[in-house]
Amino acid sequence: MIHVNTKINGDDVEFLCDPRETLLDALRDKLGLTGSKEGCGTGDCGACSVTMDGRLVCSCLVLGAEADGKEIGTVEGMAEGENLHILQEKFIEHAALQCGICTPGILVATKSLLEKHPEPTETQVRYWLAGNLCRCTGYDKIIRAVMETAADLRKAS
Amino acid sequence: MAFDDTKTEDFKVVGQRVKRPDGVDKVTGKAKFGADAVAPGMLFAAIVRSPHAHARIVKIDTSKAEALSGVKGIVTRADFATGLTGGDLDVLENVMAGEKALYDGHAVAAVAATSQLIARDAAKLVEVEYEVLPHVTDVDKAMAADAPVIREGAADQSVPEGMHANVVRYHESGHGDIEAGFAEADLVVEDSFKTEATHQGYIEPHACLAQLGGDNKGELWCCTQGHWNVQKLCAAMLGLETSQLRVTASEIGGGFGGKTAVFIEPVALALSRKTSRPVKLVMSRSEVFRATGPTASTSMDIKIGMKKDGTITAGQGTFRLQGGAFPGAPMEFTAMCAFAPYNLQNVKQVGYDVMANRPKQAAYRAPGSPMAAFAVESVIDELCKKLGLDPIEVRLKNASKQGTKASFGPTWDRIGLVETLEAAQSHPHYSAPLKEGQGRGISCGFWFNHGGETSVTLALSEDGTAQLSVGTPDIGGSRASMAQMAAEELGIPYENIRTTIADTATLGYNEVSHGSRVTYASGLATIKAARAAVKILCARAAAKWGIDEDAVVWENGCAKPSGPNAGEFDPLPIDKLTRSMGRTGGPIVGHFEATPEGAGVSFATHIVDAEVDKETGQTKVVRYTVVQDAGKAINPAYVEGQFQGGAAQGIGWALNEEYIYGEDGRLQNSVFLDYRIPVASDLPMIDTVIVEVPNPGHPYGVRGVGETSICPPLAAIANAVSNAAGVRLKELPMSPPRILAALEDQANNG
Numbered sequence: 001m002i003h004v005n006t007k008i009n010g011d012d013v014e015f016l017c018d019p020r021e022t023l024l025d026a027l028r029d030k031l032g033l034t035g036s037k038e039g040c041g042t043g044d045c046g047a048c049s050v051t052m053d054g055r056l057v058c059s060c061l062v063l064g065a066e067a068d069g070k071e072i073g074t075v076e077g078m079a080e081g082e083n084l085h086i087l088q089e090k091f092i093e094h095a096a097l098q099c100g101i102c103t104p105g106i107l108v109a110t111k112s113l114l115e116k117h118p119e120p121t122e123t124q125v126r127y128w129l130a131g132n133l134c135r136c137t138g139y140d141k142i143i144r145a146v147m148e149t150a151a152d153l154r155k156a157s
Numbered sequence: 158m159a160f161d162d163t164k165t166e167d168f169k170v171v172g173q174r175v176k177r178p179d180g181v182d183k184v185t186g187k188a189k190f191g192a193d194a195v196a197p198g199m200l201f202a203a204i205v206r207s208p209h210a211h212a213r214i215v216k217i218d219t220s221k222a223e224a225l226s227g228v229k230g231i232v233t234r235a236d237f238a239t240g241l242t243g244g245d246l247d248v249l250e251n252v253m254a255g256e257k258a259l260y261d262g263h264a265v266a267a268v269a270a271t272s273q274l275i276a277r278d279a280a281k282l283v284e285v286e287y288e289v290l291p292h293v294t295d296v297d298k299a300m301a302a303d304a305p306v307i308r309e310g311a312a313d314q315s316v317p318e319g320m321h322a323n324v325v326r327y328h329e330s331g332h333g334d335i336e337a338g339f340a341e342a343d344l345v346v347e348d349s350f351k352t353e354a355t356h357q358g359y360i361e362p363h364a365c366l367a368q369l370g371g372d373n374k375g376e377l378w379c380c381t382q383g384h385w386n387v388q389k390l391c392a393a394m395l396g397l398e399t400s401q402l403r404v405t406a407s408e409i410g411g412g413f414g415g416k417t418a419v420f421i422e423p424v425a426l427a428l429s430r431k432t433s434r435p436v437k438l439v440m441s442r443s444e445v446f447r448a449t450g451p452t453a454s455t456s457m458d459i460k461i462g463m464k465k466d467g468t469i470t471a472g473q474g475t476f477r478l479q480g481g482a483f484p485g486a487p488m489e490f491t492a493m494c495a496f497a498p499y500n501l502q503n504v505k506q507v508g509y510d511v512m513a514n515r516p517k518q519a520a521y522r523a524p525g526s527p528m529a530a531f532a533v534e535s536v537i538d539e540l541c542k543k544l545g546l547d548p549i550e551v552r553l554k555n556a557s558k559q560g561t562k563a564s565f566g567p568t569w570d571r572i573g574l575v576e577t578l579e580a581a582q583s584h585p586h587y588s589a590p591l592k593e594g595q596g597r598g599i600s601c602g603f604w605f606n607h608g609g610e611t612s613v614t615l616a617l618s619e620d621g622t623a624q625l626s627v628g629t630p631d632i633g634g635s636r637a638s639m640a641q642m643a644a645e646e647l648g649i650p651y652e653n654i655r656t657t658i659a660d661t662a663t664l665g666y667n668e669v670s671h672g673s674r675v676t677y678a679s680g681l682a683t684i685k686a687a688r689a690a691v692k693i694l695c696a697r698a699a700a701k702w703g704i705d706e707d708a709v710v711w712e713n714g715c716a717k718p719s720g721p722n723a724g725e726f727d728p729l730p731i732d733k734l735t736r737s738m739g740r741t742g743g744p745i746v747g748h749f750e751a752t753p754e755g756a757g758v759s760f761a762t763h764i765v766d767a768e769v770d771k772e773t774g775q776t777k778v779v780r781y782t783v784v785q786d787a788g789k790a791i792n793p794a795y796v797e798g799q800f801q802g803g804a805a806q807g808i809g810w811a812l813n814e815e816y817i818y819g820e821d822g823r824l825q826n827s828v829f830l831d832y833r834i835p836v837a838s839d840l841p842m843i844d845t846v847i848v849e850v851p852n853p854g855h856p857y858g859v860r861g862v863g864e865t866s867i868c869p870p871l872a873a874i875a876n877a878v879s880n881a882a883g884v885r886l887k888e889l890p891m892s893p894p895r896i897l898a899a900l901e902d903q904a905n906n907g
Contacts, residue, residue, distance in 0.1 A: 044442075136802045
């Protein structure tokens with residue numbers, strides 16, 4: 001077992017994990033952070049998207065041990081207390097989720113997009129999210145929610 | 158308002174784009190899906206699967222696996238009930254192989270251990286000795302005289318004599334005189350089509366957490382479209398009394414029909430019984446592809462006759478569906494849906510249910526219908542092209558209407574096909590100019606929709622809010638629409654209703670969330686349960702006022718005298734009545750149980766523009782419009798979502814998705830990288846038009862909307878691609894290699 005010291009959503013966290021264990025499994029099974037989902041386990045669906053030192057990654061492709069000394073951001077860290085992140089608000093408002101299993105990964109990925117590209121075009125949003133599969137919505141309402149969030153954030157800043 | 162009245166106007170909550178009640182949980186990661194549950198002392202499980210398409214199981218040696226530290230128990234077929242017959246035996250055979258493994262991925266044993274990694278390691282140590290048998294995976298080859306027999310004696314009495322043993326069911330329907338019809342035609346087109354199997358592709362793999370004691374009392378948590386069905390089937394597989402197994406449906410991460418069956422749930426229960434510990438079992442994506450239910454693959458022959466003015470004189474279809482190693486391919490649905498949009502004097506359809514060495518097919522959104530539309534609507538398009546006719550005009554000319562006899566027997570009630578065609582015709586998309594290399598296609602589509610067994614309870618709280626318990630898992634926002642209908646009836650704010658998906662121990666039986674039935678059937682039951690509660694509220698007010706119950710009406714959340722003759726009393730709001738309910742007769746609860754049979758059928762017309770790169774064979778959908786009859790849209794945002802989702806799945810099916818089997822009978826593309834569903838950058842925005850032709854069988858006119866949206870896309874895209882590429886594509890998916898082959902074939906043969 002490997003002893004891992006890491007920071008998750010701003011909190012210091014330590015856990016023991018098998019050298020073969022993924023970060024996703026460590027988050028879900030060791031730390032009870034089940035907001036990140038496993039849709040494929042092969043890095044194709046993006047349901048397990050988290051940030052590691054600010055970089056968007058599939059946590060199913062990262063080993064738990066690799067989190068040592070890093071800062072991890074998950075969907076559980078998006079809202080501040082009772083206050084939802086504006087992306088979370090917009091997704092509910094736009095009906096941008098149906099079953100909701102892909103939603104945590106898409107929100108984490110989208111937050112990362114808007115931090116890097118505050119004025120994305122529709123094409124940019126579509127290609128940024130091409131690694132996040134949604135089987136319910138056809139993406140239409142997701143794209144609209146993201147575009148409107150970006151516009152609102154620009155107005156606010 | 159009386160118990161059975163319909164309501165078609167002056168809606169206050171219904172028709173609004175309200176925020177779904179489970180929204181916050183789902184955007185914050187709090188919502189608990191199948192794999193998100195834990196229990197103290199829980200074990201993790203893994204399944205051992207056959208690597209062979211068809212093999213006799215000679216011996217299973219579990220000794221090495223059992224010796225691994227952390228392994229707590231192993232089950233094989235011997236740990237399940239014996240003596241099952243019919244459909245139950247088929248389910249068990251699929252859940253855990255008996256004498257033979259029937260497809261690549263078929264479960265043969267399962268292990269429970271103290272960690273997921275140990276369980277997977279142990280599964281690799283289970284030694285299975287196989288005697289490999291000849292296999293077949295293609296539908297036409299499975300019907301040929303020299304095909305290996307999947308299972309002797311599986312055919313029922315409907316199958317004509319002389320067919321191969323793999324043909325297990327037969328269907329025939331229609332009316333009129335086909336030959337006379339073809340003789341009347343100015344042009345007859347006849348062609349053959351094939352479609353590969355596709356998977357529902359829900360993003361959440363099957364997952365469950367089971368606890369079953371030696372006393373045969375159990376608890377099961379799982380992601381399913383119908384937990385009463387899971388309860389019934391698992392009880393049979395394990396030899397339990399149904400009521401001793403309580404099943405709770407988790408949040409469900411997509412299903413589209415694929416989570417109407419059981420696969421891992423009986424296995425987890427068997428492991429739990431064997432180890433006396435809770436057992437969690439979660440499928441990998443590869444297991445989902447290999448061992449759950451994809452669609453049937455098809456092979457179809459279509460012949461249609463048309464007059465120069467566009468009148469269809471006769472239609473004939475033969476539909477061969479391969480449904481895996483068990484009976485059940487939905488060939489009768491394929492046959493019945495094929496010509497359903499059209500008013501035909503002469504029509505005949507024949508279906509064959511064919512077994513092959515593939516996983517047992519499961520329902521996928523309007524099971525069987527999209528393939529039929531692909532074949533039939535492609536031939537209609539060819540006829541229009543050859544006769545120089547507008548495809549929408551021709552469909553309008555032949556469209557089914559109220560009172561016409563459907564191709565499969567019944568006479569249509571009020572239906573909305575003509576309205577969808579007219580809306581498509583007047584939509585700017587239909588007349589927009591196309592660019593070089595682009596083609597436009599249209600298609601109609603049909604689905605029956607379904608009612609089914611339904612139980613709903615609505616309990617009022619002291620403060621005048623309401624707890625609504627329904628038994629149909631919420632797969633796409635149905636808790637919102639249920640709460641909207643309850644709020645409409647009670648006259649209270651939408652936010653004052655809390656909708657819960659009740660477990661099997663707390664409501665009467667509820668059929669699976671399938672057949673586009675939830676908003677229709679659970680919605681109807683919700684309205685009637687609310688009306689039953691309102692009736693009690695009115696009675697309490699009447700008693701308080703000392704007037705007759707019939708002299709009280711319910712308006713805007715208040716009991717009121719029905720008119721001046723009833724007496725002069727101030728309105729009594731709901732919370733005043735509920736606060737005193739303990740003293741005025743006890744708790745106020747409305748409930749409704751029935752098997753409603755008035756699910757209105759639904760039609761759609763889709764318009765699509767596609768661009769084909771003739772050098773690479775790549776197709777891009779550049780514009781898409783869905784027009785569909787929803788009867789009455791309770792929550793338009795989620796109705797649009799169903800339209801868009803069905804179109805997107807249809808685009809994947811049409812252009813890219815397919816099960817690819819090797820010569821060895823093994824599935825070659827069991828990960829999302831190789832089985833590529835549409836991603837955001839593959840699709841355009843998907844425009845929607847909600848047509849509302851009320852269903853006479855629902856108090857508000859609701860028709861199910863979930864499934865019809867996947868019926869037209871395959872055909873509409875095939876028609877668009879054929880117009881863009883200048884060559885007719887007759888096999889799905891229309892992947893780049895198939896398009897290039899069709900172009901080359903045309904260049905060589907003219």
